[in-house]
Amino acid sequence: MSKKINTDIESINTRLSARYTIMEAAAQSFETKGFQATTLDDIAQAAGVARRTIYLHFASKKDILIAACIEQAHMFLEEVKNNVPHNHDFPSLIAECLIYVIENSPNSKLFMLKASEGTDIDPIALYFSNQEFIQGWVDFFQEPYIKAVNSNQINPDMQLVKLVNWFGRVSTSYLQYPLENETPEDIRESVKVFFVSALRFNTYRTL
Template sequence: MAPNPSPIRLQTRAVVRSLLAQTAMQLFAEKGFDETTVDEVAAAAGVSRRTLFNYFRTKEDLALSGLSEQGEVIAIRLADRPGDEDVWVSLRYAFEVLDEIEASPENRLEIVSMLFDNDSLRAGHAEKQARWTDLLAPLIEPRLPASESRGFEAKAIVGAAITCLQAATEEWLRVRGSTPLFDLYDTAVAAIQKSN
């Protein structure tokens, strides 16, 4: 099949992919996701429609590909945390990389708005973030006390943390960014851990 996809090929491919996604996001931000056709994106990027689908499986992917990469960056950060640190603390530090990655603060609100405006986009967004679980859970599993269900518990914890991040993002959007995202995140985490 692909024993040697060649080192340089992969790199150019990644660059092109990134450029295409950028062009797409530009248009999506200008006209909205639903109002922008794939043909328009292809034209704006100067490639054929067919080629575009060679780089992205779906139109949705054009808007959400960044999330997968973010997941990988978070995983790298998480792996750097000391092994004896509380997992919730580690996760919070790892997530905070989002504050550094994401585009300028003004654009951020705009982008998040777009992601929440469209049904399937919002669903895809949630799904992609949920898939971060698969990347992060293996990293915190070894930190949990031994148990037959440790792997599953790790997934639950990571899933809950991501949910807090999502809830925080939703609230952050609601208040139009007037409260820092990670303040909201902390509130959410505190709420679910309160023994009540």
């Protein structure tokens, strides 16, 4: 590998590292002080960079928040992958993932619900409108989805991308508009009755 290529790679890695450091510092500041009270100087100091360095990566404080939301959404997807057991029954896998998202997102340090207060940014809606994030879910479900179609677990006309989009709508609805007296058991029952049952091939055929 030539010296120039090595130098270019090091430069890219340095830029990515600086960008990530700024996002992490901003996320912590937003969580601690709130978005409105946090200044770019606060972020620069926490990240250990000059204020002008921030502008090499982000146009504004709002851009940092959006980027941090997306980055942390990807991290949360990895958390889901690591904590939800792979189930040979595809509808059940969908249910467990959906329930995990609903039950853990509000309490996860990776989701910036509190940090975005006072802004026009809705992190939950942002996650599920980001095409790269959607593709991450599609990739996660791809293999078990194909197996489910081939084994007649689900309707073969059900497109995976549309299923993931619907997954996002359901989870977004639960997170944005929680019912005051709804218990975790209520959520599980609703997911299984109204969402998972509709995925099963035999149920679909009788509609």
